[in-house]
Amino acid sequence: MTKALELRSVSKQYGQTRALDQVDLDIGEGEAVAVLGPNGAGKSTMLSIALGLRAADTGTTKVFGSSPVEALKAGHVGVLLQEAGLLEDVRVSELVEAVAGMYAKPLPAVQTMRAAGVEQLAGKRIGQLSGGQRQRVRFALALAGDPKLLVLDEPTVGLDVDSRRSLWQHVRERVEAGSTVVFATHYLTEADDYADRVVLLSEGRIVADGPVEQIKALVGGLEVRFTWKDADPGRLESLPGVRQVHIDGPAVTLRTNDSDATLRALFLDLHEIKDVRTTATDLESAFVSLTGGND
Numbered sequence: 001m002t003k004a005l006e007l008r009s010v011s012k013q014y015g016q017t018r019a020l021d022q023v024d025l026d027i028g029e030g031e032a033v034a035v036l037g038p039n040g041a042g043k044s045t046m047l048s049i050a051l052g053l054r055a056a057d058t059g060t061t062k063v064f065g066s067s068p069v070e071a072l073k074a075g076h077v078g079v080l081l082q083e084a085g086l087l088e089d090v091r092v093s094e095l096v097e098a099v100a101g102m103y104a105k106p107l108p109a110v111q112t113m114r115a116a117g118v119e120q121l122a123g124k125r126i127g128q129l130s131g132g133q134r135q136r137v138r139f140a141l142a143l144a145g146d147p148k149l150l151v152l153d154e155p156t157v158g159l160d161v162d163s164r165r166s167l168w169q170h171v172r173e174r175v176e177a178g179s180t181v182v183f184a185t186h187y188l189t190e191a192d193d194y195a196d197r198v199v200l201l202s203e204g205r206i207v208a209d210g211p212v213e214q215i216k217a218l219v220g221g222l223e224v225r226f227t228w229k230d231a232d233p234g235r236l237e238s239l240p241g242v243r244q245v246h247i248d249g250p251a252v253t254l255r256t257n258d259s260d261a262t263l264r265a266l267f268l269d270l271h272e273i274k275d276v277r278t279t280a281t282d283l284e285s286a287f288v289s290l291t292g293g294n295d
């Protein structure tokens with residue numbers, strides 16, 4: 001089966017900064033993949049190399065089996081980049097129509113504008129739009145060619161809650177119809193809610209790659225939270241199953257491989273604790289643990 005995206009040993013250096021270090025990545029058609037990582041991890045660099053907008057120093061990149069530039073020319077790829085410039089003097093509908101006109105099989109402009117929530121803004125000039133409205137126009141331009149692959153770099157930055165929801169709803173509809181979506185985000189809940197797979201980047205390297213559930217499982221088990229006024233870290237560390245102890249004032253969080261054993265020992269031993277809760281490790285904890293928490 002043709003892959004939507006294939007990176008092989010891709011490296012990129014800016015001066016002394018190694019932005020990408022031997023990255024291998026395969027994304028199949030129909031996948032929804034979130035690229036996560038702290039600031040400077042290499043997310044934008046990786047996406048722009050995948051799009052042919054920056055050249056890698058070494059390695060190869062293929063989009064639907066061709067070079068990224070050929071795939072773009074063929075109209076297979078729609079792109080939303082961080083803070084991409086827009087022409088200030090043209091009206092929204094004119095811009096959407098102009099971009100659609102560059103593709104072989106575009107969506108009707110009205111449909112694109114409706115999908116991106118900019119229908120009501122069609123007659124406005126770009127220069128009159130707010131930051132969030134501009135971001136929705138960028139999304140419209142990414143959709144204009146009805147692409148098989150959507151690449152979105154932090155697509156919901158600056159969007160209000162309703163606009164975010166509607167953007168993701170549209171993205172999911174496209175994925176369900178067979179399109180591929182790759183997006184970079186800092187919002188872990190977006191990866192959790194809208195991606196099937198998470199690629200975690202840290203210092204230019206992929207440190208984890210898999211289904212959301214698998215990434216969560218990598219850091220393992222459950223968290224046990226409770227309050228204990230004068231928590232004794234040594235005692236907590238010696239409880240069965242406990243891998244990690246975090247104390248913040250009276251609030252204690254334990255990460256454990258064996259929550260049953262941890263809870264049994266807690267209740268037997270420590271009568272002063274209150275408000276015990278257990279929760280599955282969330283993506284945020286997985287992220288902090290796997291990237292060293294420098295976001």
Ligand SMILES: Nc1ncnc2c1ncn2[C@@H]1O[C@H](COP(=O)(O)OP(=O)(O)OP(=O)(O)O)[C@@H](O)[C@H]1O
Pocket residue numbers: 014015017018019037038039040041042043044045046
């Ligand atoms: N044009 C450039 N010139 C020099 N250094 C650059 C350039 N672009 C990126 N870098 C550096 O490369 C590294 C990776 O940057 P990149 O923008 O890919 O990270 P990112 O994960 O997208 O970060 P963010 O979450 O902040 O958007 C960073 O250390 C950054 O400072």
